Amino acid sequence: PASERKWSEEEYTGIRNLQIKLWKLVQQAIDLQKETLPELRYDEELNDYRKKLREARNIHLRQLNYNYHHTRNLANVIARIHNMVGAVWSTPGQVKRDAPEFQ
Numbered sequence: 001p002a003s004e005r006k007w008s009e010e011e012y013t014g015i016r017n018l019q020i021k022l023w024k025l026v027q028q029a030i031d032l033q034k035e036t037l038p039e040l041r042y043d044e045e046l047n048d049y050r051k052k053l054r055e056a057r058n059i060h061l062r063q064l065n066y067n068y069h070h071t072r073n074l075a076n077v078i079a080r081i082h083n084m085v086g087a088v089w090s091t092p093g094q095v096k097r098d099a100p101e102f103q
Contacts, residue, residue, distance in 0.1 A: 014078040021085050032097040040094050049095040056087035 040046055064080035067073050088096070 014075065014082075018078055018081055018085070021082070021089075025085060025088060028093075029096060032093050035093070035097075037094050037097065040092070046095055046099060049091055050099050050101065053087060053091060053095075053099075053101065057084060060084045060087075 060080045060083050064077055064084075067076040067080065
């Protein structure tokens with residue numbers, strides 16, 4: 001930008017929290033590669049979690065893109081990214097370790 005942008009404290013806090021959450025997720029992914037975890041209860045369980053993640057990703061990306069391109073509401077964009085990361089965060093470690101989406 002050619003000029004200074006005025007960031008509200010509320011938006012800056014959201015961006016900072018998002019950065020912290022993303023780095024924690026990256027560190028968790030690295031740690032999971034080193035850990036031995038119990039196997040999932042059944043083979044289809046991995047596919048069920050992957051399907052839920054894909055659906056959550058598609059829903060949040062659709063809304064995120066709309067908010068970014070049409071409303072220009074940064075707070076909503078940040079909230080959608082938080083929701084996407086939250087969907088990943090609540091996924092079991094075995095899925096994060098073994099699913100191709102996380103590699």
